[in-house]
Amino acid sequence: MSEKPPSPKELLQIRHDPAGPDWMDTKPVFRPGTWCYGAVPKHAEYLGLPNPRKWQATDEDWGLPPDWRERILEGLNDRLKRFRSLFVFMDICVRCGACADKCHYFLGSGDPKNMPVLRAELMRSVYRRHHTLGGKLFGRAAGARDLDLDVLKEWFYYFYQCTECRRCSVFCPYGIDTAEITMMARELLNLVGININWIVEPASNCFRTGNHLGVLPHTFKDNVEFAASDLEDNTGVHVDVPINRKGAEILFVVPSADYFADPHYYTFLGYLALFHEIGLDYTFSSFASEGGNFGLFHSNEMMKRLNHKIYAEARRLGVRWILGGECGHMWRVAHQYMATMNGPADFLEVPRSPLTGTVFENARSTKMVHICEFTADLIHHGKLKLDPRRNDHLRVTFHDSCNPARAMGLLEEPRHILRAVCNHFYEMPENTIREQTFCCGSGSGLGTDENMEMRLRGGFPRANAVRHVHEKHGVNRLACICAIDKATLTPLMEYWVPEVNVGGVHELVANALVLKDEKEDRDSDLRGEKWLHMKDDEETGRKPSQDLMEGMDHA
Amino acid sequence: MKILVSLVLVVAAVFLALVLAGTGLRPLFGVALPYLAFATFLIGLAWRVVRWARSPVPFRIPTTCGQQKSLAFLPHSRLDNPFTGRQAFGRMVLEVLFFRSLFRNTTATLTRDGRLVYGSEKWLWAAGLAFHWSLLVIVLRHLRFFLEPVPGFVEVLQDVDGFFQVWVPVLYLTDLVIVAAMTFLFLRRVLLPQVRYISLANDYFPLFLLLGIALTGVLMRYFFKTDLAAVKDVALGLVTFRPTAPEAAGSLFYTHLFLVCVLLAYFPFSKLVHVAGVFLSPTRNLANNNRAERHVNPWNPEVKTHSYQEYEEEFHDLMKNAGYPLERE
Numbered sequence: 001m002s003e004k005p006p007s008p009k010e011l012l013q014i015r016h017d018p019a020g021p022d023w024m025d026t027k028p029v030f031r032p033g034t035w036c037y038g039a040v041p042k043h044a045e046y047l048g049l050p051n052p053r054k055w056q057a058t059d060e061d062w063g064l065p066p067d068w069r070e071r072i073l074e075g076l077n078d079r080l081k082r083f084r085s086l087f088v089f090m091d092i093c094v095r096c097g098a099c100a101d102k103c104h105y106f107l108g109s110g111d112p113k114n115m116p117v118l119r120a121e122l123m124r125s126v127y128r129r130h131h132t133l134g135g136k137l138f139g140r141a142a143g144a145r146d147l148d149l150d151v152l153k154e155w156f157y158y159f160y161q162c163t164e165c166r167r168c169s170v171f172c173p174y175g176i177d178t179a180e181i182t183m184m185a186r187e188l189l190n191l192v193g194i195n196i197n198w199i200v201e202p203a204s205n206c207f208r209t210g211n212h213l214g215v216l217p218h219t220f221k222d223n224v225e226f227a228a229s230d231l232e233d234n235t236g237v238h239v240d241v242p243i244n245r246k247g248a249e250i251l252f253v254v255p256s257a258d259y260f261a262d263p264h265y266y267t268f269l270g271y272l273a274l275f276h277e278i279g280l281d282y283t284f285s286s287f288a289s290e291g292g293n294f295g296l297f298h299s300n301e302m303m304k305r306l307n308h309k310i311y312a313e314a315r316r317l318g319v320r321w322i323l324g325g326e327c328g329h330m331w332r333v334a335h336q337y338m339a340t341m342n343g344p345a346d347f348l349e350v351p352r353s354p355l356t357g358t359v360f361e362n363a364r365s366t367k368m369v370h371i372c373e374f375t376a377d378l379i380h381h382g383k384l385k386l387d388p389r390r391n392d393h394l395r396v397t398f399h400d401s402c403n404p405a406r407a408m409g410l411l412e413e414p415r416h417i418l419r420a421v422c423n424h425f426y427e428m429p430e431n432t433i434r435e436q437t438f439c440c441g442s443g444s445g446l447g448t449d450e451n452m453e454m455r456l457r458g459g460f461p462r463a464n465a466v467r468h469v470h471e472k473h474g475v476n477r478l479a480c481i482c483a484i485d486k487a488t489l490t491p492l493m494e495y496w497v498p499e500v501n502v503g504g505v506h507e508l509v510a511n512a513l514v515l516k517d518e519k520e521d522r523d524s525d526l527r528g529e530k531w532l533h534m535k536d537d538e539e540t541g542r543k544p545s546q547d548l549m550e551g552m553d554h555a
Numbered sequence: 556m557k558i559l560v561s562l563v564l565v566v567a568a569v570f571l572a573l574v575l576a577g578t579g580l581r582p583l584f585g586v587a588l589p590y591l592a593f594a595t596f597l598i599g600l601a602w603r604v605v606r607w608a609r610s611p612v613p614f615r616i617p618t619t620c621g622q623q624k625s626l627a628f629l630p631h632s633r634l635d636n637p638f639t640g641r642q643a644f645g646r647m648v649l650e651v652l653f654f655r656s657l658f659r660n661t662t663a664t665l666t667r668d669g670r671l672v673y674g675s676e677k678w679l680w681a682a683g684l685a686f687h688w689s690l691l692v693i694v695l696r697h698l699r700f701f702l703e704p705v706p707g708f709v710e711v712l713q714d715v716d717g718f719f720q721v722w723v724p725v726l727y728l729t730d731l732v733i734v735a736a737m738t739f740l741f742l743r744r745v746l747l748p749q750v751r752y753i754s755l756a757n758d759y760f761p762l763f764l765l766l767g768i769a770l771t772g773v774l775m776r777y778f779f780k781t782d783l784a785a786v787k788d789v790a791l792g793l794v795t796f797r798p799t800a801p802e803a804a805g806s807l808f809y810t811h812l813f814l815v816c817v818l819l820a821y822f823p824f825s826k827l828v829h830v831a832g833v834f835l836s837p838t839r840n841l842a843n844n845n846r847a848e849r850h851v852n853p854w855n856p857e858v859k860t861h862s863y864q865e866y867e868e869e870f871h872d873l874m875k876n877a878g879y880p881l882e883r884e
Binding site: 001009012014016017018019038048070080081082083084085086087088089091092093095096097098100101107110112115117118121132141142143146166169171173174175176177180205208209210214216217221222223228243244260286287297300301304305308309312313334335336337339340343358360361362363364365368370371376380384403405406407408409410411412413416429431432434435436458461464467468536537541 | 561573591602603606607608609610611612613614615616619620621622623624625626628629630632635636638650654656657659660661663664665670671673679683701738740747748749751753754755756757758805824825826828829830833835837838839844845846847848849850851852854855858859860861862863866869870872873874877878879880882
């Protein structure tokens, strides 16, 4: 981090009633902590991106090509013809202001240009100048302005202060989706080489090694085997984890952080335990070792390039269908883009749970099922022996990740699971969950440390709701189904609500899962924290097995 | 400044019409401008819709606002997360007729002790709905000037609208409501700092224009006697292409008509095209059945990809040493 972020009290010195000069007369200040570093040339070069060079937003000269203005205006023209969403959204906003206080960045920063309507106006004003009669005739009086260097810098600042979470579009009477506008703006900026390293480097890694973190195949195998031995230490269960195994029924795809980062790792252990317990015929792929897709935050072409390997590996390995792990934006891609871009997946079969026989009709074309859909179905059919008391040391709340909530509607599946595996599950206030959920503040490639102040600001509305249930119900675990959440809610909680830690849903599943061949003295959760009811038993001298039976009845 | 400019423009339009309608230029206001404005409205709006529609919808991107259709035992939210075209149609009906999304509106406040609290905020929804529905009823009521005989439903609408039977002539509820709603929307725009900050002249101008139209209408109906027969002659003349501009209709009427003409001509070039655009919004008008039915992108681009073979080639030795099964030994 470049600088220590301000204290929570200092951070909240914000007002939500903008005043002062007209927004067209103000310029962004590139303050440390509020913007992301430019892409390192070698990564941009590897991907063949335009204008690779060393640059930072604070540089006097941004090293732009001489015809940058024409390139962007042509790019805008081209995208208006290719995306009806952009064209319609440029024209129909009435500036009713319903979206204004729905953005986590506006709520956390008070910067008026973080109101979704104004963020969109940054582009709309340029659109009007070139594409509307009023803008051509009356200029600024009609809300139009020229695209100059200041406007370009403003675009960079604010379109990288939008996490594409789509919360504003829930409230917009016309469904105007700022995520869509931000995605277009980032595509345009990329045309002249304006982009950030936190997106370009993972994209370049992903293109080459199959995953954002650049984990090479032998390391992938090491990590997976290490996880298996950790699981064995904890539960006494030995699992063999198949990688690149041809002829498996299912290809399992996860975000790479799951086998690399903490606390994702415990969710990864959770998958391994679950699949072992039910005897699932599956395989990982060392090349499709990333379900996440930072191309989504770059351009539709980059998204397609990075997503290509998923179907390609499914075909090469000869699986029947694909199961996807806990990840937010990966699921936006899998649900809304994958089959359109790289389908049709007619070489795969309609997904069918080998344990319950449930046919996932909702995935009959794309052939990819969310692990929460899969597990909720297992639980509904009583296929898992669960002892929810094994999560009694945790008081859990659930954070809906933006993309599964607002680009899928995957709301009840994780809740169905949580209610079965925990005895203490509490919802945050209704304005902050489900389709109205607040972003972690670090999505869409903005989760980098040099951007920490903005991340803490943007995550404030989420943290505020967590603090509420922490104070009211003693919540100490924030469960979520997104790798970016797990990575970024952790420092967010440390800053705003340090009593609460973060973890995945399938970590809690595995905690509660009574494994057939588990060791008799299994007495702690995947993180090694002792189970409460076992502590009690030690004090009362009861046998653990008695409790186990009761626990199963309870489940 | 933006407010002042918009207001001055509308007031100038009023005076222009008031003065000139009493001169030999009356046929301009009664005949030429209405035809011109109506043609601009129709052609302009059609042109806008055609231009939008010519751009494809490459990706199926509904914003989902409820539980998806997945497992049979989980209740599917059909209207907030439609799975079929019919359900998406239902969602659009709720959106267009009842402003479903705006109904969700909340207001966030940061308290002094650093907490965000949310309150329900239905005023914008209520005023917006009141304005649009009143406008629709008023436009339909006006059909009595353009059609002879007056259709039954127009008479029924008039009776319902004048249900309270107060004032002479009978007070229409919608007249009251539309002026109140627009006043609220204007005050909201001026008084709420967030909305004032984002407002453009393009936001004030149509508001003043509509208010001007409503007020001149109200003045004609309730305060200054207007020769309704002459008004009907003008309206019928326009639709039967035997236009006439009798002096008896009065300057106030021609002013009212002129403001309507300005609105019609302005419409296709303004934010008012949201009326048509809302139907084309891809986050609302599509079913969220992405994984069940493949959506086709007509310009799906060819892109440079990286194959497993290239990957295996680059990491061949590492993979071999790690004991991976390989395509090429």
